[in-house]
Amino acid sequence: xxxxxxxxxxxxxxxxxxxxxxxxxxxxxxxxxxxxxxxxxxxxxxxxxxxxxxxxxxxxxxxxxxxxxxxxxxxxxxxxxxxxxxxxxxxxxxxxxxxxxxxxxxxxxxxxxxxxxxxxxxxxxxxxxxxxxxxxxxxxxxxxxxxxxxxxxxxxxxxxxxxxxxxxxxxxxxxxxxxxxxxxxxxxxxxxxxxxxxxxxxxxxxxxxxxxxxxxxxxxxxxxxxxxxxxxxxxxxxxxxx
Amino acid sequence: xxxxxxxxxxxxxxxxxxxxxxxxxxxxxxxxxxxxxxxxxxxxxxxxxxxxxxxxxxxxxxxxxxxxxxxxxxxxxxxxxxxxxxxxxxxxxxxxxxxxxxxxxxxxxxxxxxxxxxxxxxxxxxxxxxxxxxxxxxxxxxxxxxxxxxxxxxxxxxxxxxxxxxxxxxxxxxxxxxxxxxxxxxxxxxxxxxxxxxxxxxxxxxxxxxxxxxxxxxxxxxxxxxxxxxxxxxxxxxxxxx
DNA sequence: CGGAAATTTGACAACCTTCAAGAGGAGTGG
DNA sequence: CCACTCCTCTTGAAGGTTGTCAAATTTCCG
Numbered sequence: 001x002x003x004x005x006x007x008x009x010x011x012x013x014x015x016x017x018x019x020x021x022x023x024x025x026x027x028x029x030x031x032x033x034x035x036x037x038x039x040x041x042x043x044x045x046x047x048x049x050x051x052x053x054x055x056x057x058x059x060x061x062x063x064x065x066x067x068x069x070x071x072x073x074x075x076x077x078x079x080x081x082x083x084x085x086x087x088x089x090x091x092x093x094x095x096x097x098x099x100x101x102x103x104x105x106x107x108x109x110x111x112x113x114x115x116x117x118x119x120x121x122x123x124x125x126x127x128x129x130x131x132x133x134x135x136x137x138x139x140x141x142x143x144x145x146x147x148x149x150x151x152x153x154x155x156x157x158x159x160x161x162x163x164x165x166x167x168x169x170x171x172x173x174x175x176x177x178x179x180x181x182x183x184x185x186x187x188x189x190x191x192x193x194x195x196x197x198x199x200x201x202x203x204x205x206x207x208x209x210x211x212x213x214x215x216x217x218x219x220x221x222x223x224x225x226x227x228x229x230x231x232x233x234x235x236x237x238x239x240x241x242x
Numbered sequence: 243x244x245x246x247x248x249x250x251x252x253x254x255x256x257x258x259x260x261x262x263x264x265x266x267x268x269x270x271x272x273x274x275x276x277x278x279x280x281x282x283x284x285x286x287x288x289x290x291x292x293x294x295x296x297x298x299x300x301x302x303x304x305x306x307x308x309x310x311x312x313x314x315x316x317x318x319x320x321x322x323x324x325x326x327x328x329x330x331x332x333x334x335x336x337x338x339x340x341x342x343x344x345x346x347x348x349x350x351x352x353x354x355x356x357x358x359x360x361x362x363x364x365x366x367x368x369x370x371x372x373x374x375x376x377x378x379x380x381x382x383x384x385x386x387x388x389x390x391x392x393x394x395x396x397x398x399x400x401x402x403x404x405x406x407x408x409x410x411x412x413x414x415x416x417x418x419x420x421x422x423x424x425x426x427x428x429x430x431x432x433x434x435x436x437x438x439x440x441x442x443x444x445x446x447x448x449x450x451x452x453x454x455x456x457x458x459x460x461x462x463x464x465x466x467x468x469x470x471x472x473x474x475x476x477x478x479x480x481x482x483x484x
Numbered sequence: 485c486g487g488a489a490a491t492t493t494g495a496c497a498a499c500c501t502t503c504a505a506g507a508g509g510a511g512t513g514g
Numbered sequence: 515c516c517a518c519t520c521c522t523c524t525t526g527a528a529g530g531t532t533g534t535c536a537a538a539t540t541t542c543c544g
Contacts, residue, residue, distance in 0.1 A: 069386040083371045091475040129325045135377035143384040143431030144311040189385030228306045233333040
């Protein structure tokens with residue numbers, strides 16, 4: 001757990017030895033989630049933060065008629081409910097896509113850590129700010145792009161983020177993306193039928209494939225053009241110290 | 243300037259006397275913006291944060307074909323680019339809707355303030371988290387709701403936020419909303435024609451009117467139902483201290 | 485092996501966007 | 515003062531895209 005969190009924070013923030021040591025003393029306990037299981041629901045007031053250790057979790061809101069809208073997806077090292085540290089009531093739910101393992105870290109322990117090591121607090125603040133930057137991009141994507149570009153942009157983002165822990169971000173390769181087409185529809189705001197036809201259309205471009213929860217990128221440059229994808233908004237590297 | 247910021251932060255965070263005093267010593271300078279003028283553009287690396295003093299400003303992204311997608315709107319007391327404190331490069335632009343006055347507060351002064359008065363830093367952190375909560379809601383609204391509900395929800399949010407500085411949030415009344423229909427289209431992801439017809443449809447419900455940049459709510463309860471509006475996501479009150 | 489879920493395909497209707505044009509106002513310059 | 519332009523709002527019509535309905539096929543899982 002500790003190494004996962006430390007690596008994530010160090011991807012964009014400088015932590016000194018004392019910060020790292022303090023991180024290593026954070027208490028937590030693991031929790032295993034089945035496919036589709038909720039880690040936390042809208043309206044609840046959690047007293048622990050979630051750190052994804054394995055698998056993928058998603059944030060979603062439930063609409064008045066029961067439909068779901070997915071908001072974001074999170075992989076190993078991410079803190080999908082960091083905002084709950086300061087916003088007591090959850091305005092959305094978090095569920096597992098496929099089996100997942102998460103660590104539950106008591107809010108209290110994090111808050112005292114922030115007092116003792118402000119650098120850690122700032123790193124997590126930055127984490128939440130990157131989260132918000134991704135939300136902004138999602139607003140633009142779902143509101144303004146036609147289905148093909150919208151789906152392409154989504155695939156680009158997931159692929160780029162999944163591989164950013166390694167050095168080779170773009171280029172050919174695969175990553176895990178364990179969604180159904182129906183869930184992708186609830187992500188991009190399109191009907192299942194349109195999702196299906198759009199994905200087929202994307203496949204025909206020869207830039208990517210997506211099967212059995214695995215996204216395969218065959219021509220990154222072309223896919224990025226189709227999706228108008230510019231990774232600047234992911235703020236992958238912006239170290240700054242107080 | 244100082245009183246505007248202090249009131250905003252105290253709306254959701256407890257500040258002690260020393261925090262307030264430190265806020266009052268923040269340096270800044272005013273800047274007047276003409277209608278449509280950009281306060282800051284995508285790609286820039288600001289060294290000051292923006293605080294809205296008068297009027298309204300909007301965040302937006304520019305798409306590959308030059309179209310605009312508005313992301314959020316900000317009124318007196320809000321910090322529309324607080325994230326730039328820790329994410330150096332702007333991933334969006336900020337412009338004025340109608341004439342506006344903003345205060346520019348040097349990042350350096352804010353960062354040293356956070357070191358001396360962590361409570362102020364936390365208050366602004368919470369501010370950015372509420373920002374993100376609004377983004378989540380916008381994703382849901384623009385992705386999943388039909389035009390009428392989408393527009394109704396948008397009007398509800400703007401009205402509720404504009405009036406939250408006073409005690410009477412819901413109920414009958416007016417607030418400033420100086421957008422054109424075309425700009426509302428670039429906000430909700432609808433064409434001008436659809437915006438026009440949707441607004442007319444909303445007017446016919448008798449719940450609201452919107453003319454000359456003024457939003458008038460005539461039947462708050464019914465409008466909130468039309469827009470499926472639940473203000474919980476605005477986290478208007480959630481005081482918590484370290 | 486059987487049943488449920490996911491993917492795929494077709495057809496059609498509804499909706500939205502685009503194109504086009506006119507009305508009303510605000511601001512500018514002759 | 516009026517003509518002119520520009521912008522916004524409004525309305526109509528046509529065409530295209532997307533959602534809905536329905537059903538077949540494949541895959542997954544017990």
